Amino acid sequence: MATSNNIKKKKTKPAIISEDQITKKQSTLYAFISFAVVVVLWQLAVLFLPNFGNIFPGPYDVVALMIKIVKEPVGRLTLFAHLGWTLKRIFIGYIIGAVIGVITGLAMGTSKLANAIISPVFEILRPIPAIAWVPMAILWFGLGEASKYFIIGFSTFVICALNSIAGARATSEKLKGAARMLGASERQLFSKIILPSSVPQIFAGLQISLSASCSTILAAEMVRSEEGAGWLILRGMNTGNMTLVLVGLIVISVTGLILATVMRAIERKAISWSFRGK
Numbered sequence: 001m002a003t004s005n006n007i008k009k010k011k012t013k014p015a016i017i018s019e020d021q022i023t024k025k026q027s028t029l030y031a032f033i034s035f036a037v038v039v040v041l042w043q044l045a046v047l048f049l050p051n052f053g054n055i056f057p058g059p060y061d062v063v064a065l066m067i068k069i070v071k072e073p074v075g076r077l078t079l080f081a082h083l084g085w086t087l088k089r090i091f092i093g094y095i096i097g098a099v100i101g102v103i104t105g106l107a108m109g110t111s112k113l114a115n116a117i118i119s120p121v122f123e124i125l126r127p128i129p130a131i132a133w134v135p136m137a138i139l140w141f142g143l144g145e146a147s148k149y150f151i152i153g154f155s156t157f158v159i160c161a162l163n164s165i166a167g168a169r170a171t172s173e174k175l176k177g178a179a180r181m182l183g184a185s186e187r188q189l190f191s192k193i194i195l196p197s198s199v200p201q202i203f204a205g206l207q208i209s210l211s212a213s214c215s216t217i218l219a220a221e222m223v224r225s226e227e228g229a230g231w232l233i234l235r236g237m238n239t240g241n242m243t244l245v246l247v248g249l250i251v252i253s254v255t256g257l258i259l260a261t262v263m264r265a266i267e268r269k270a271i272s273w274s275f276r277g278k
Contacts, residue, residue, distance in 0.1 A: 062247060083229060086221070086229040097155070097160065101158065102202055105202075109164060110194055134222060147223045152220050159209035161205075179193050211256055211260055217229065229248050232244055232245075
């Protein structure tokens with residue numbers, strides 16, 4: 001009897017797989033399966049749904065055109081040359097908007113005076129979508145590249161500013177009080193306490209605004225452009241070429257995914273001590 005009781009007590013518990021293990025070992029497989037299912041359903045819809053293929057080309061046609069324009073130009077440029085123009089516009093507009101947004105947000109989150117001066121104007125501008133600035137951008141900066149940088153930079157600026165404000169205001173009052181008791185100056189308080197504690201929120205803003213920049217590139221390239229992934233979409237729309245439209249959409253989405261992945265890797269290295277760096 002004692003032996004049977006011991007056997008009952010020693011029943012093995014089912015193995016528990018943690019969320020971290022699932023994420024690290026199986027997320028890539030799950031993503032691949034999800035993507036494959038979407039492509040298969042897409043192709044089946046083209047094959048079996050009446051008239052669907054006439055308004056929405058299949059994945060084979062999209063990939064075939066994408067391979068074709070790698071060598072043959074659309075307009076003046078090939079696919080990678082168009083992509084190069086898009087990346088240039090994203091990076092320049094993003095960097096300008098991010099720098100101004102982070103500085104503005106930290107100033108508003110740290111200084112009551114700066115917040116009182118800037119906040120009314122910022123709150124008026126914040127709800128305006130970037131695409132609504134296209135006419136003003138043309139009027140102010142003309143039809144060149146500067147208007148495109150402005151449109152992308154504005155969408156980046158708003159997001160970075162909001163996250164920087166949140167990060168600065170979330171700094172522990174106990175830490176700031178302790179620093180003041182130890183004789184820290186306002187400059188030391190900002191550089192040693194407020195700025196480090198704001199970094200995770202700043203990176204969150206940089207991550208989100210990078211995706212917003214990729215979304216805004218179409219609006220930016222509507223301004224008298226003859227190159228870029230956004231221009232491919234407009235060219236396809238104007239010529240009734242839905243396959244070219246999908247090629248442009250895929251190029252922008254894949255570019256955004258790669259940039260977001262790179263930014264996330266930089267974030268992990270830069271703030272490994274934070275919960276966002278894990």
